[in-house]
Amino acid sequence: MSRVAEGVSPLELADYQKAVRLVLRHPLITAAYPDTAALPAVRRWAEQLRTDLMDTLGYRLVTTADTARLQRVQDGLDPTRPAVTRAGRPFDRRRYAFLALAIAALGRHGTQVALGELAEAVAADAARIDGLGLDTARKADRDAFVDAVTWLTERGALGLADGSATAWAGDPERAEALYDIDREILTAIHHPTRVLQHLTSVTALLGTGSALSLSSGRAAQRRDQARRARRLVLENPVAYYHDADPGLVGQLRAPALTEDLERLTGLTVERRAEGVALVDTSGRLSDIRFPGGGTVAQAALLLGARISAAAQRTGRHAPELLSAPTAAERLAERARRIDGALPARGLLSELSAAVSGPQEPPPGYRPPADEDEPQAPGEPGPGPEEARHPFVTDSWLRGRLKEVIAEYGAGFAADLRADPDRLLDQALGLLAAMSLVTRVDGGALALPLLARYRGVTAQVRTRTSAPPPAEPRPAPTNDDTVKDPTP
Known part of the structure; x- marks a missing residue:
């Protein structure tokens, strides 16, 4: 129990x-x-x-x-949960940099700060970073800076005492804003679990492999693997067996995982032949709703239905089957891109050389079993065979999206309807974030969970004024109804 x-x-x-x-x-x-x-x-x-x-x-x-x-303990680099602007758009690199510099600058202030004063402090620090800079004479820079300040304001680290940040962004010569600083909340926001000055790679922030030494006992190793397996199911739309570290497959299949997560969250764990998903039909825990409203979500659902149908074709019309990048390969590629921005020399590397901690085991490491000790329940067996998935090309995807727009475009946002390439990129990005497809060079791979949405249909209701969005409705299958698989 x-x-x-x-x-x-x-x-x-x-x-x-x-x-x-x-x-x-x-x-x-x-x-x-x-x-x-x-x-x-x-x-x-x-x-x-x-x-x-x-x-x-x-x-x-x-x-x-x-x-x-x-x-939290992060086991991977997840690009699907960015900070967002006032308009709901993901932060870019400049906004993330301004946010980090603003937090640092606020630590040097007292109980209040003027927005213009904070901007000057951030600009001084940004000027020392190649390729960054903050020029308050440029509207784009002011907007990016205000997005970072607003992110802090929404969480209570800053409280608007007077003035308007929006007015300052419009004309800093005529407008100003004064903020109260809540140092307790500011400290809670900036609470890293590692000493950042000692890091030489972003992977040092991750919990993969844990802090357990190579000599840790089997019970400690199993406990750590069980936690990682629960996190994998909780933090992702679906945990595919073929994509998990071999050391986690046994834990993902263990009945205890289902019992623990269901009792902890009140949600339902659904098991299929391909993997495990924590089903959140009400959106009580999900950060992304799918199916959902809005042009991108609707286009993604309708496009996904077409991809799924194509994936089921047989004979000479059957799509080519390709292997997807593994979790380790995706992590290595994302880490490479992030680490490319780290300084190659200087204080960071000197501190790293001077401070050397115990070696951590590599991902998937398992200590050798004692000959006389039987395998414990939940212990991993042989790793799963390489999975291969139906491949659809970029040109095929563009053609299918063109059909979707022609049939349902009356309910889509005008700017996205007029820019099919941007709509396709965002729709595929959403499908990938939901673990329904994997984007690869030249196209995308259909993952098993996408079959759930194969029978989608839609109806567009038009009005004399602005048309409402299309309303995709998944067709019920024989064994279940369509659910939101997002944890």
Whole structure:
């Protein structure tokens, strides 16, 4: 029997699970963010949350009088959860840089700061970084800086006392904004789990391989693998067996994983031949809704249905089957791109050479088993065979999207309808974020979960004024209904 929520009565279990979902969806909770009811709900269950999140996932929950901060363990580099601007667009590199510099600059101020003063401090630091810079005479730079400040304001690290950031972005000569600084929230935001000055690669921030030494016992290794397997299911739309480290496959198949995650989150774990998914039909935990509203989500669903149908073809019309990049290969490529921006010499490398910690085991490492010790339940067996997936070309995808626009474009946003290449890129990006396809050179690979949406149809209702979006409706299958697989 699962020991998750051991101290919670059956009558209060739903409230406890709601607090779990809340802190998992919002790793930083303050008196006002994401709403005024969130912090009291988490603080009520703080002790049980700390125990369960650590034991089950390896996450550490830090609570203070005004904040609750969840320190996650990252096992990979996930590009699908960016910070977003006031308009809901992902942060670019410049905005991330301004955000980091603003946090550093605020640490040198007192209890209040003027927006123009903060911009000057960030500009001075940005000028020392090749290729960055912040010129407040440029509207684009001011907008990017205000997006970073607004991100901090939404979380309560800054509180607007007077003026308007939007007015300052429009004309800094005529407008100003004054902010109160909440140092406790600012500290909770900037709470790295590693000493950043000692890092020479972004992979040092990850928990893959854990901090366990090579001499750790088998029980400790199994406990660490069980946590990694639960995180894999929780943090991804689906955990495919073929894509998991060999050391995790046995844990993914273990009944204990289902019992622990369902009792912790209140959601349903769904198992199929290809993998495991934590099903969130109501959006109580999901950061991305799919199927969802909006032109990109609707186009992605309709395009995905066509990809899935093509993947089922047989005979001479059958698509070519190709292997997808493995999780290790994707991690290595993303790390290479990020590490390319790190300084090659200087204080960073000197500190790294001077501070050498214990060697961590490589991903997937398993200590040699004792000859007389039987294999424990959940221990991995032989790794899965290489999986191959149906391949569709970029030209084929453009043709199918053209058909979608022709049939349903009356309900799409005009700017995306007029720019099919941008719509295709965003639709494929969403499908990839949901683990429905993998983008590769020259096209995309259809992953098993995409078959769920093979029977999608849609109907466009037009009005005399602005047309509403198309309403794709997945056709029911024989064994289930279409669900949102996002954790």
